[in-house]
Amino acid sequence: METLAEEYQDLSKKNSALRRYNKRLLFWMKILGLLFVLCLSYIIYIEYFPPFFGRWPELSQKYDNLQLEREALQEEIDSLNRVNSLLVELSPYYTGVFFEVQIGAFEHFDLEKYREGLAKLNIDYSGELDQYTLGKFRDLDLAKDFVRDIRRMGIKDAFIVAKIDGKRVTVKEAQEEARRLGEANS
Structure with a gap:
C-alpha cells in the first residue's frame, strides 16, 4: 500500500493537471464566447448598416x-x-367577352346624325329596336359599378348587356365563357 505522502503527491499532481486543464478550458471558452458575441454583434449591426x-x-x-x-x-x-x-x-370589333351598359332601346328614335360627336355611344341596329349602350368592359364588377353610377345619374332603366364575340348572350353565359377563357389562358 502506498503511503499517505505518496497518495498526497499523486493527488497533488492530478489536481495540478486538472487546474491546467481547467485554465485551458476556461481560456477557450472565453475565446469562443468572445467570437460568439462578435458574430452576434456583427449580425445585428448589418441589419441596420451596410457590412x-x-x-x-x-x-x-x-x-x-x-x-x-x-x-x-x-x-x-x-x-x-x-x-x-x-x-x-x-374598337368597333368585338373579340372575347364584354359587358356593356344599355341605356335605352327605341323604335323610332335615331341618334345617327350625332354619332360622330358621341364617340363612346354604341348603337346596335339589329332587331326592331335601336339599342344604345355605353362602355365596353371585360370586367363584370366594373360594369356593375358603371351601371350603378348611370342609374344615379337618372337613367333608371340602365342594365348590363353581355356579349361574346359581338353576339348578345346572357350575363351568366358570358361569365362562364370568361371563366373558360381564363382557364385556357392560364
Missing part, C-alpha cells in the same frame, strides 16, 4: 437600381393597360 466588407455595397446598389427599374416598368405596364382598355372600348 464593412464584401460585395454588399455593390449588391445594395444593384438592388436599388432593380427597384427603380421595376417601378418604371410597373408604371409602363399600368399606362399600357389604360391605353389598351381605351382602345378596346373604342
Whole structure:
C-alpha cells in the first residue's frame, strides 16, 4: 500500500493537471464566447448598416437600381393597360367577352346624325329596336359599378348587356365563357 505522502503527491499532481486543464478550458471558452458575441454583434449591426466588407455595397446598389427599374416598368405596364382598355372600348370589333351598359332601346328614335360627336355611344341596329349602350368592359364588377353610377345619374332603366364575340348572350353565359377563357389562358 502506498503511503499517505505518496497518495498526497499523486493527488497533488492530478489536481495540478486538472487546474491546467481547467485554465485551458476556461481560456477557450472565453475565446469562443468572445467570437460568439462578435458574430452576434456583427449580425445585428448589418441589419441596420451596410457590412464593412464584401460585395454588399455593390449588391445594395444593384438592388436599388432593380427597384427603380421595376417601378418604371410597373408604371409602363399600368399606362399600357389604360391605353389598351381605351382602345378596346373604342374598337368597333368585338373579340372575347364584354359587358356593356344599355341605356335605352327605341323604335323610332335615331341618334345617327350625332354619332360622330358621341364617340363612346354604341348603337346596335339589329332587331326592331335601336339599342344604345355605353362602355365596353371585360370586367363584370366594373360594369356593375358603371351601371350603378348611370342609374344615379337618372337613367333608371340602365342594365348590363353581355356579349361574346359581338353576339348578345346572357350575363351568366358570358361569365362562364370568361371563366373558360381564363382557364385556357392560364
